[in-house]
Amino acid sequence: MDETSLSLFDGSTEPTDSLQGSDNANSNQITFLCCGVDSLDVSLYVEWDDHWRDLSKRLDEGKAKAAGTEGIFFKGEDCLILPSGKRPNFRWHLKWPLYDLFIGKSQLPLRSTPNAYASLSAESLWHEGIRGAVNRVVNQIESFGGKVVRIKPSRADLAADFLIPGGMDLEFLLAHRIPRNMLNSHHMNGDKLETFYLGSPDSPIRLRVYDKAVETLKHSHKLWFLDIWQVDECRDIWRVEFQLRRTALKEMSVDSIDDLESRIGGMWKYLTENWCSLRLPDNANTARRSVHPLWREVQNAASIFGKAVNVERARSEAGMDSEWYVSHIAGCLPGFAVAIKSDNLEDTLSKLVTRTKQYWATRDFRERCQIKAIKSGQEPLKRAA
Known part of the structure; x- marks a missing residue:
């Protein structure tokens, strides 16, 4: 893998109408596959019951035993306890197959500070939806003697997948992206583009366009995506993904799971129409350029976002x-x-x-x-x- 390169594009690349620089890629062959929330972190405000001292003692004992390991089974539970938590507020880290739960030392939330935090897996979100994935965590906390009084989304990755014969290359993305002056970076495997970023790593919003087929084949536990895509061959599948941090979610008035579910289509519309886009070089004024047919397909996903992916999968059949x-x-x-x-x-x-x-x-x-x-x-x- 080549080193990541960072640049502020100076507009010197001549725009083309293809998806691969000088190739004659036909954008009419682009096929929409699916869209949804691929990653979700939530801050949890939990009121623990009178058994909190016993639970925190068990957690401390488990954490001590896990020292020097990559995780051990937490006594009495079908989960792992890891040797470290999540700084600065969460002392303990528990891991289930479909989510990670971080628990702080406080029995009650302190003002606006959450005392628990969860990272939900892509598989849970794609198969169960936002609400189903979050409810798994809530039910587990309740089984520990906690009452979740508030849930606040802290990070969300919104993604849409497309079958693009021949894929995309760096020249195409650099030539058509708007705005032109935003920081971009990319990963190459030889002369083949694997990932393109728009926006800095620590910015509230960051676009990631990447070869999802290549990434899926590298990680055997992600092959369930073939069921969602309903394709026979894992190739030429590209993902457009927006990574939203808490600052961006707050600006979009996303302060609860209800907010996220109800606003997600509008969020995608804003991200693909106002925040960035791919446009044809048909006007000197970049704001008046026509949207590239590929990006029009990306924008159209706004009306589909939020619908549950109806895929049946027996988890034991791998x-x-x-x-x-x-x-x-x-x-x-x-x-x-x-x-x-x-x-x-x-x-x-x-x-x-x-x-x-x-x-x-x-x-x-x-x-x-x-x-x-x-x-x-x-x-x-x-x-x-």
Whole structure:
């Protein structure tokens, strides 16, 4: 991966009408796939009951035991407790397959300061919607003896996915983006664009346009996106994503989950029409340029945002995920064969099994499987009592 490059574009690139610089890409072939909230962090204002001291003691004990690890099972719960919290206000960090919960030391919220914080997974948001994903966290807090009195969105990523044959390249995005003077950056893999950013990393709003197919193939636990996209092949799928921090959400009057659900279409409309756009070079005045057909498709997602994605998926059926691991392990096998000086498949597999059993003989394989399941967003197998 090339180093990230940062630049203030000076307008020297000559605009073109294609999606790939000098190629003759046909924007009419662009297909809308889906749109939704891909990431959501919420601040939680929780009133803990009289068992708070017992809970905080359990949390402290679990955190101490987790020191030096990447997380251990929290006693009595199907979640992990991690060795560190979230600075500056949240001492404890618990992780479930579909969300992370950070808990502060205060039994009650202090003025406008939340005493809990949650980060919801993309899988939960795409399959259950905003309300369903948030309710998972609320129900868990209630099972711990807490009452959630207020929920405030702290960060939200709004995304729309498109099938774009041939994809996009850096020249196209630089040539057509408006405004022209906004900070931009990009990641290249060789001469192929993988990610393009508009806006600085710490700005209230940042646009990210990237090759979602490439990213999905890199992470086996994200292959469930194929169900949502309803495509047979994971290629030429590009995502337009806006990352909104609390400052931007506040400016848009998003102070609750109700606000987010009711305003999300209007937020997308503002982001794609007023904050930035891709436009054709048909007028010297950039404000009067025609919207590029690709970006018109992006803008049209405003009317669809907020609708639940109706996808049925059995979480225990992860066939595609297992195929990814088979492919990865099989790809490493020739290297192992060379290391043991063998070119016989059966002999290589036999020795690999023997060495693998020896490796795990002194380690807890079942526990590692449980931890891996939670970290990759899968429900862990039921542990023996």
